[in-house]
Amino acid sequence: MAPAHAPRAPHARPVLSCQDVEKLYGTRSNVTRALDGVSFDVAAGEYIAIMGPSGSGKTTLLNCVSTIDRPTSGHIYVDGQDITALRSGQLSKFRRERLGFVFQDSNLLDTLTARENIALALTINHAPAREVPARVEQVAARLGVADVLDKFPHQMSGGQKQRVAAARAIVTNPSLVLADEPTGALDSKNSRRLLESLEALNADGATIIMVTHDSFAASYARRALFLKDGRVWNEIVRGTKTRKAFFDEIMDVVSFLGGEGADVR
Amino acid sequence: MYAKIALGNVRKSFRDFSVFFLTLAFGVCVFYAFGSITDQAAVIQMGEDQRRMVQALTDILSGLSVFVVIILGFLVVYANRFLIRRRKREFGIYLTLGMDIRHVSLIVVIETLAVGVVALAVGLLLGLALSQVMMYVTAGLFEATIKGFVFAFSPSACLSTVACFAGIFLVTLVFNVTTVSRYRLIDLINADKVSEKVRLRSLPLSVVLFLVSLALIGVAYKVLLEHGMMEEGPYFAIATGLVTVGTLLFFFSISGFALRALQASPRAYLKGLNMFVMRQLNSRINTAWLSISMVCAMLFLAICGVCTGFSVATGMNESLKVGTRYDMSLVSYPMGMASALVSADPEEGPAAADGYDAIARLRADLPNYDELFRDAVQVNQYTYDAEGNPVVDTTVEELFANTDFTGNATMQTMMQGNTDQRLVIVPVSQYNALAQMVGEKNVELAADECLLWNDMSSLDELWEAVIAQNPEVEVDGQTLRFADEPLARLPFSDSSAGGTVSGALIVPDDLVPEGVGPTTTVVNLMYNGERSEVEPVAVAVIDGAYGDIMNQGSTLDAWPVWMCTTAQSLLDQASGTTVVVTYLAIYIGVILLVCCATVLALQQLSEAADNVGRYRVLAELGAEKRMVDHALLAQVGVYFLFPLVVAVAHAAVALSVVNDIVALLTGFQIGTALVGTVAFVVALYGGYFLVTYLTSRSILSRA
Known part of the structure; x- marks a missing residue:
């Protein structure tokens, strides 16, 4: 079995490449460095988890990658395109064509049915109307939400909502799926179900970046990146290890990092 | 603190x-x-x-x-x-x-x-x-x-x-x-x-209700147009009730219906943010339909009020131009009131003693008559011959009954309600004298011809139809036919209303019975000088001479003046009425309109505040700003447009009926005022719409 980091060979062009990304907040006299020179690459078909304690810069990094925020300096390339140089008019086009989002609180539109929520991502993308229903059905089947397609968000469970949100994120075949604490609001059973779904999507070729501070969730990824005080502090690769072994390894780093595991020690 | x-x-x-x-x-x-x-x-x-x-x-x-x-x-x-x-x-x-x-x-x-x-x-x-x-x-x-x-x-x-x-x-x-x-x-x-819990309503039910609402409104329109407002019976109440229920149902079901209709066409539904907009509207209409119906009702009242007000005011001024061609009109009934006629002896009364010559009587009673007036014409209407039988046997009612005329509902009601009023006759020489006094062309009649005198322009079409279908009429045993241009249109006397004569025959002088008094007579006078200078003197003199008999006691004794109408006083009153009506219309119209617009604006603004989250999701999904703005515009636009469109439709139907009444009273068509009113409404309402849209947009983009 090929090692997971094989696609990261230097000749392959990465889907995402962050180069020395800095993000400063505050005034000249009182500067907070949320990101302090973060550099890393994500290859096509990778599934990486970004971990770190509160205040480490995870969310800022995700916001910069998703073009919701702009880095102060440094460059972010998606499919070779420098997104820090995009004008605001091009940003929405970039977002809808290249990115898919999954949030902690699914962020489904409460006035639309699940089917319409998923379809909306396509119609915003100007997909031809005749293709829409079939694509929605197909992606819903992949995520196991075909039976709730005609329900409204308030009629669904939290897990179903998250899976519908995941379906909405991937229905446009984005280059990158960005998941921000996707299991944060779910119980353990639904968490597992969602993580299995994401794993399956990754197996089908989707590139996923997941921000989480849940070590269990991170253990589903192929690689874990640890942030601390705005810098990449450590990186571990699952490789051929079992998920359990990978989880233990992550827990060790987390404990060492002085994050959640610190008091366990 | x-x-x-x-x-x-x-x-x-x-x-x-x-x-x-x-x-x-x-x-x-x-x-x-x-x-x-x-x-x-x-x-x-x-x-x-x-x-x-x-x-x-x-x-x-x-x-x-x-x-x-x-x-x-x-x-x-x-x-x-x-x-x-x-x-x-x-x-x-x-x-x-x-x-x-x-x-x-x-x-x-x-x-x-x-x-x-x-x-x-x-x-x-x-x-x-x-x-x-x-x-x-x-x-x-x-x-x-x-x-x-x-x-x-x-x-x-x-x-x-x-x-x-x-x-x-x-x-x-x-x-x-x-x-x-x-x-x-x-x-x-x-x-x-x-977030506000989205209540759901079954879409098929919405479709059914929507169709029912359209049917109700349609029936209401039909009832109102067919029966008008004046007809006896419950028609007006029925129409009002139906249209109220219909409108409520309409707003209750429209969004569901529109959603269902659009869903039927995937090409439209699955395009851009269309389905988002439709769902947005549908989710809010659950709570908004009642207030939208209220807004619609207020808009309807505003449009009708302003429109009717303006057209009554303008119509009065228009008809006044026609109704004040003579400086002064003195009307009297030399044979007493119509009901007392049959028993009254035509030889009795002061008019008979004067040989029914009102001008001679005035000249005798008013010392400065020649100073005050430069010209005067007396016109007599005769109803009975010497034996007390009607000169013309045909009544107005019979003529209308013999005429196939599809006028509007108000006209129909009026035709049916008309009494057994007789056609009267007027000698052509008197009509010509009147024409000459105001500089109009004389009419010429052959021995077997007659004209129909009608100074209410709104009834012209009716009379034309009557004449076309009843080309001959019998006067005192002789058959007359209507001349080629059968309508005479000079005003009979000064008046603020549309006219004072409708259904008098102008006939050759020799058909007028000898030795009989007229039932109605008018002396139309022209002042010797400016109206503003002569009128006060003339009115004072007439008051002095006849003040004790005018408008009181028996009409038989009120000779030669029962009623005195002067052009200047009519004009003064009218300018006052114009002010009153105009102000009322503006006051009510503006208050109602601003209320509606404010309610809608507030509703939209509070909705925008609630919608911040939803629009943020759209941005995250990569919807362009232009696309989102369009969606917002559609949403706000629908809220402003729908009540207006429905109110305008209701108002158009109601006003077309009111128009018949106003036209009958003043000869003025509401349509003229409608254009101005709509422009006014659109400007004020449109302004609110624009402000609401821009504010909503800034609320959403600030978030």
């Missing part, structure tokens, strides 16, 4: 308070300006007639004030509710900090008072300015003058404004305090997270 918090709140969220503030200030301004009309008019130099008109206007306005205060009160409470709802979370924070709910109420009270007092002051200042402008406009409408610069301040109007709005404040305060004290902390803290 609480005052400091409260004032700080007002300063910080001035934007939110501005809607409440503007609504209040506007209400105060308009209320004061119209309440001070009496005091404004006191400054203007105007005639006694006009002063009486102003008094009448004041009386009507003070009656209307109750209605206006209720509407404004509703508006203020509504605007205030919007404000309170937006601040739930803030109140929650106060409570978690350990503040007592009574103290939170106190803060709200201080805020409301602060904004209210400032709004009252600003409103009064604006009201003063507006009343100053109105004063000059009033003077212009009355064609009166104001000497020099005058500043009119009305203490009574100021006082009543302050009193009314103090009352409205009080209601608002009670409302606020009860609302705030009913809140529970958990609801306040979670206010942002809990």
